[in-house]
Amino acid sequence: MWQPVEDLDEINRSIVKLEQDFLAVLRRRLKPERLIASPAFRHVLDWVDEHPYQAALMTRIKSSHAMTPRHGVNVLLLSRAWMSWGHKLGAMADKLSVAALFHDLGHWRPEDLVYTFGYFSHEEMRRMRKHPLLEGEPAAEDGGPLADPDVRRFIREHHERPDGKGYPAGVRDPHLLSQVLHIVDCFEGLTTERRFRRRYSHFEALKTMGRWAGYHFDAGLFKNFLRFWGEHPFGSFVNLVNKGVAMVLPDPEQGEGLTCLLLTNVDGDALAEPEPMRVGNGDVEGEAPPWREQRLPEGWRTARPDLMGLPRSY
Numbered sequence: 001m002w003q004p005v006e007d008l009d010e011i012n013r014s015i016v017k018l019e020q021d022f023l024a025v026l027r028r029r030l031k032p033e034r035l036i037a038s039p040a041f042r043h044v045l046d047w048v049d050e051h052p053y054q055a056a057l058m059t060r061i062k063s064s065h066a067m068t069p070r071h072g073v074n075v076l077l078l079s080r081a082w083m084s085w086g087h088k089l090g091a092m093a094d095k096l097s098v099a100a101l102f103h104d105l106g107h108w109r110p111e112d113l114v115y116t117f118g119y120f121s122h123e124e125m126r127r128m129r130k131h132p133l134l135e136g137e138p139a140a141e142d143g144g145p146l147a148d149p150d151v152r153r154f155i156r157e158h159h160e161r162p163d164g165k166g167y168p169a170g171v172r173d174p175h176l177l178s179q180v181l182h183i184v185d186c187f188e189g190l191t192t193e194r195r196f197r198r199r200y201s202h203f204e205a206l207k208t209m210g211r212w213a214g215y216h217f218d219a220g221l222f223k224n225f226l227r228f229w230g231e232h233p234f235g236s237f238v239n240l241v242n243k244g245v246a247m248v249l250p251d252p253e254q255g256e257g258l259t260c261l262l263l264t265n266v267d268g269d270a271l272a273e274p275e276p277m278r279v280g281n282g283d284v285e286g287e288a289p290p291w292r293e294q295r296l297p298e299g300w301r302t303a304r305p306d307l308m309g310l311p312r313s314y
Contacts, residue, residue, distance in 0.1 A: 016311065
């Protein structure tokens with residue numbers, strides 16, 4: 001049965017360092033090749049490979065604006081976690097991770113679109129739809145770290161769709177790893193607060209994306225993404241039919257039903273010593289509202305890093 005990583009301090013330091021270095025790249029204060037060669041970048045990749053479920057849970061830590069360095073870091077964490085969980089990419093794994101981190105670099109060239117919080121004008125929309133091309137970006141030119149043909153393709157196609165209605169070129173057969181970025185980018189965007197809408201819960205985001213599968217992105221690939229998270233995504237609080245509250249845990253065995261940490265009894269009282277248990281799908285009433293979320297007991301708090309108050313700077 002899955003257990004959360006006990007201590008997140010070391011990996012959080014590396015993630016924060018990566019986030020800070022990425023901001024320096026966006027502001028042209030650090031070259032991308034130095035970030036990619038940094039110990040923090042390598043540490044994060046290796047840690048995600050070892051702890052894919054915990055890495056996915058780390059992406060619950062958000063910034064309030066989707067066009068921040070944290071968005072790129074979260075897309076890296078989640079795409080790598082998903083691929084490490086069920087796929088053998090070999091050398092492509094690192095290429096996908098580089099593309100995931102830098103996929104929105106074009107938004108910052110120039111960066112005025114990043115700070116447009118209303119509706120785009122026609123000219124701004126035209127420019128926005130070209131951001132995957134990385135036009136004029138030195139790092140994407142010959143010899144640069146983003147010049148690798150696979151990395152360039154994954155970035156260029158991360159908004160393309162199988163129905164041909166994507167951008168910038170309307171490609172109908174985007175690479176599967178480009179679609180991995182598309183799915184993760186979409187999920188990360190939906191579950192992040194925006195000025196014009198509240199954030200979607202993980203359950204709501206997966207349900208919404210399920211309606212887009214087949215024309216926004218490959219239906220089989222999205223089904224695999226849903227299998228990774230589960231119908232009730234791990235880390236989510238759920239109401240049980242017996243009126244108790246539980247938190248869904250990752251399920252490496254992929255068996256029937258859900259593995260949950262039961263947190264309250266039928267009267268809503270917190271359990272002194274919660275224990276993981278297996279429940280059937282029919283035992284889950286639905287997603288618990290925020291006011292029913294519970295404080296996690298010692299030993300399980302790292303299962304929801306976003307509720308721990310981890311430092312965002314060191």
